[in-house]
Amino acid sequence: MSEPALSAVKAALKSQRIETPSWAYGNSGTRFKVFAQPGVPRTPEEKLDDAARVQEHTGVAPVVALHIPWDKVDDYAALAAHAKERGLTLGAVNANVFQDDDYKLGSVAHPDAAVRRKALGHLLECVDIMDATGSRDLKLWFADGTNYPGQDDIRSRQDRLAEALGAVYERLGEGQRMLLEYKLFEPSFYSTDVPDWGTAYAHCLKLGEKAQVVVDTGHHAPGTNIEFIVATLLREGKLGGFDFNSRFYADDDLMAGAADPFQLFRIMYEVVRGGGHGPGSDIAFMLDQCHNIEPKIPAIIRSVMNVQEATAKALLVDGEALAAAQHSGDVLAANGALMDAFHTDVRPLLAVVREEMGLDPDPMGAYARSGWARKITEERKGGRQAGWGA
């Protein structure tokens, strides 16, 4: 690779921005058990303190997504200031319309108009919070759906969903966006109201350009070619962002890149190919994970590094060789051009990038040596640990 090309790759890696989720710093688990961990934050501020460690050691994770009401505070400007003091900004506001008892049969698609109004009120409140925090993105994931055939009318639920989305869209201010997430199943086990990218896309298309689709890498049916969806949404101008995580079975929410690093590379290749990476793009690269059994901060550092490595490999693809092989129909050479980049060990390159950014080349080691884990274990006694239901 030529020196200018290598410089461009390094510049691209340095300018990457990965958004970490406040809730991943708290406790999480499965329906069977939440295993509490020592030192877990009790407040949104402590979550930001932990996120600042991730940013300190990686240099590419300066944005933190919020989840309302889990991160509800009285003074969002103060929270933003707390973030800023630690070199962070507040990212996407994630609405939660699935944990109130009223939402047993849904939120914005609930058969009862009163529940729908309540849910809509929460969504609008989230936009108010965005105004206060300066967040650009409202991220909408709906647990809405049904467990049994016949339980509710699939089509009417779409009508109700569309109505709520329209009302929220109208409320969005200048520079604000709505990111609509889809998910095949869970917690609904028969029908889900936004189960696939097609449904999210159809709604976003009608809403307008501020409405964009977000791809959670764990939310698809087995066998789904996710990078195809990424390429297609980019082509349509409707890819708003990612929720990265990985899975072997369902929505396992493991660390990004842990289950299928080749898939993550292919996704990042399509992002780069489609112009979704770099200064001109406004795609949000977010993590959305559950660190049920591993310590949270280093797990998030590892996840950020995994996304970086996949990105580095994607940037290293020899586009000319690839295109030439594709145009000539040379299947093995074209596949080989892509695989060459994947097989490359990019860890030395990323170590150099980090050093040029003034960082320790070994984020995992640096965090381990920092003593932060011991510190929070000792200091964060008492109070109530943050968790999914906190």
Add this chain to the structure above:
Amino acid sequence: MSEPALSAVKAALKSQRIETPSWAYGNSGTRFKVFAQPGVPRTPEEKLDDAARVQEHTGVAPVVALHIPWDKVDDYAALAAHAKERGLTLGAVNANVFQDDDYKLGSVAHPDAAVRRKALGHLLECVDIMDATGSRDLKLWFADGTNYPGQDDIRSRQDRLAEALGAVYERLGEGQRMLLEYKLFEPSFYSTDVPDWGTAYAHCLKLGEKAQVVVDTGHHAPGTNIEFIVATLLREGKLGGFDFNSRFYADDDLMAGAADPFQLFRIMYEVVRGGGHGPGSDIAFMLDQCHNIEPKIPAIIRSVMNVQEATAKALLVDGEALAAAQHSGDVLAANGALMDAFHTDVRPLLAVVREEMGLDPDPMGAYARSGWARKITEERKGGRQAGWGA
């Protein structure tokens, strides 16, 4: 059920139209083996002769879909006349751009413009044939895709596909439609150019109202809620038709209703619910199956009956009771209202319907007694049996 309501159900069942595929009368198989069967048609005319048996015994299958070039003839008007003499009309024209050696790396999305031109020429020829046969629908299924990551550029293939679809769309005459089919995989094993309903929908939306999506019930990822897609496409006005068949694993192409009769019922319920059944609707209800080991004509009769039974059950759903339970959030009652219809044995009702139509109440028995199987086994000696590759 009240007498007027029952009459309406019977009228709906009598007016149902199921389109059978010419190719299902010929030999088919897996990549491992095609088992030839005695008496299989050698010509498109003989396929129509067999299709006439299905119509004779069921009364609801008067339309036969063609596959070009498998059903290529010199004189399509003569073929249409042959059909008409047997009480049949010619239905959808299915294009084939996957069996010529040139199509090894694709057809309309092929990297080589010459191959794309050839494929487009075939599609336009199919519209010519529609003009001659009076067919309303051009059904497009593309085997296009790639087997290996990097093999070709996913996004460029979409551009090429869009260009071809646009050219075909322009060629459509008054009253003609383009039905775009999607399929997750096979014969492409890494990426498929129209893998899901979202992709088909996005293309059809841009093309215009003559472009509609067709749902093949065997073309989805495991766990996909097909009736949700049906409800959504109906809501969007973009459901053009069905290719019915059933599957346990992949695109198994078993008889419709054989693998999951409850799913077929749920699909037909959403069709009825969404106004897709009856006089006002122009949705094409087609079969697309492979009878690899069972005799073809009775297998098609059985499939038609299975679709009829699912439709009858869907029509028997007590809509008022269902809606009341749904509105009140009574999960068990709502599910129960749907299940009541499913658990009903509708075979006696369909026997009555058939008798009122002047048919034998037992189509399978009537066919067995007709002697047709013996007749074609004896008469159709020599020549080359029709098959997928014929």
Add this chain to the structure above:
Amino acid sequence: MSEPALSAVKAALKSQRIETPSWAYGNSGTRFKVFAQPGVPRTPEEKLDDAARVQEHTGVAPVVALHIPWDKVDDYAALAAHAKERGLTLGAVNANVFQDDDYKLGSVAHPDAAVRRKALGHLLECVDIMDATGSRDLKLWFADGTNYPGQDDIRSRQDRLAEALGAVYERLGEGQRMLLEYKLFEPSFYSTDVPDWGTAYAHCLKLGEKAQVVVDTGHHAPGTNIEFIVATLLREGKLGGFDFNSRFYADDDLMAGAADPFQLFRIMYEVVRGGGHGPGSDIAFMLDQCHNIEPKIPAIIRSVMNVQEATAKALLVDGEALAAAQHSGDVLAANGALMDAFHTDVRPLLAVVREEMGLDPDPMGAYARSGWARKITEERKGGRQAGWGA
């Protein structure tokens, strides 16, 4: 069907025994939310009170499975007496080695011997409880596994598992059995230590005849032919029982028969075919479900009825016609013989069976009319509702 044959079917249906799980009467949910329901039991005794309602209205559910420690009491003999007074007996004892903080990385397969000892101690305690309750079956489900490749050594975990199973097996008394359950995934998301029937079978084979495999219908990979496993385990003499429930996606734990009634019928057909139903068989027919959004008691009644209906259809299969068609290779006739039974509406037959048993022919209606739901809602105030984590 001849009168003697019909009588035999009715007798078989009357003698059916379905075991309901104590935990299904308590609250449950997903990792996102547990929606509490009014009137839910606070104690094991109240769970039995509810189970008695199911038995009262169905007549075939006189056995209740326990879950330890969820159903821990000081005096198990008293609990058994409480059951007996209500016409119930206590069934399988389900061990729980997944909800203590020590079990974050596993129980009997944990890398730390101290944790393994603790887990084994619990399993042995469960056998003590069986001695006290007179339960025949110890049901073992292990959440053990790993979330990340490399996290632990797959093979060593098998060694540890085998050691623990051996120790428990030795402890079993006369007439006691160990039922080993397998599950593909959740809560472990990379490897599970007993992921499939093959693994459970291999362990049980080495342990001896008191060790049997239990099939949970929701614990398989997509596309798995469960009835094949049932037929195979019956042929091997290693089918100990079922955990019935249904699923569309993963381990959804919906009501048995709700998602795929045809599959439940096929399973029950193989049970009948393999001699697993009736007096000579000791297979345990258990439910294991979560009624997250529907009221629990009627949901369990409905589930029992669904299993009954599937069983009735399986018993109605014309075995002679089926065998004749199978032997002659008549695919459509053989399939038709099976489908004839499935299409039959067996609800009238079951109504007769119930009336002959002195029951209301309509269990759902009878329960609704009984006022029990209102009564427990009013009376069960205060205290702590039972739930998965209770």
Add this chain to the structure above:
Amino acid sequence: MSEPALSAVKAALKSQRIETPSWAYGNSGTRFKVFAQPGVPRTPEEKLDDAARVQEHTGVAPVVALHIPWDKVDDYAALAAHAKERGLTLGAVNANVFQDDDYKLGSVAHPDAAVRRKALGHLLECVDIMDATGSRDLKLWFADGTNYPGQDDIRSRQDRLAEALGAVYERLGEGQRMLLEYKLFEPSFYSTDVPDWGTAYAHCLKLGEKAQVVVDTGHHAPGTNIEFIVATLLREGKLGGFDFNSRFYADDDLMAGAADPFQLFRIMYEVVRGGGHGPGSDIAFMLDQCHNIEPKIPAIIRSVMNVQEATAKALLVDGEALAAAQHSGDVLAANGALMDAFHTDVRPLLAVVREEMGLDPDPMGAYARSGWARKITEERKGGRQAGWGA
């Protein structure tokens, strides 16, 4: 890594033996189309000529599996001599009891005893061929199964299968083995008679130590953890070999390592961990692939290289660091130890290994430069190209 450790890794890589399948040198395709390629062999001898190219450039593929009747010759000793002259030996004999018209409803599990006898005769003939070729392994894959519920009796088919396997087992000579392959589905679409490892294991266990299970990496349900099966079979002493290939969806038969190189690495890690690699092991590492659209010889070279790379990474795992992290329950460190090896670019190491073996370090380039592709394209005119059905 220490010098002695590195030497051991290199020695292990040099001694690796990968068996290539004769049929992968011939034409293959999907049920939709077989695309013929220029220069494809017409005879078993020409297949061996091509296999010799793979061995010449990789040095680790000196064994070629046969498929009977596709590789039927009059004089197997002469065929073995032809192989020997080219530095090859003949490997597993693959029986074919799925392509004769008699096998429409099965072979050894067919309801008709005459068909079963014919199938058994073929299997015994294959052992005769093994005697002549000196092959150690008889590989058995059965297409047997059913397409429709009820079509045949699942349990009776197991009885018939067991009987045939027993007869073949009895015929095996000293040093000969039977490798039993399982496959979830295709060409049977409802039930398959050997669908999973559990079924194959149960049969092999009863047969005896000469009967071993073979794992085809493309024959599992979605989400199956294949390396778990590998570890389990190794622990049970029942892993006979592999059929390597890769898949995104079903049994796609793509090049090994092409779809999920991380999975292939995990499999090879369990092989190494379980003592399945190296001098003391008799596991057969076979390829079983279809090169439908890519040129066959270089595709096989690439596949061999992919298996080598996965093996090299598996050999590089720092076992001590891994075990230490596992024992201490350090999830991230344990995962990290495994990933370190996976992220390593082993291509330079393999280049050194090849040079030390006297080979070109770049097998793909060496083959391209050899002119063999042009030579066979020019010379192999006329005749009938080999293919799956040849």
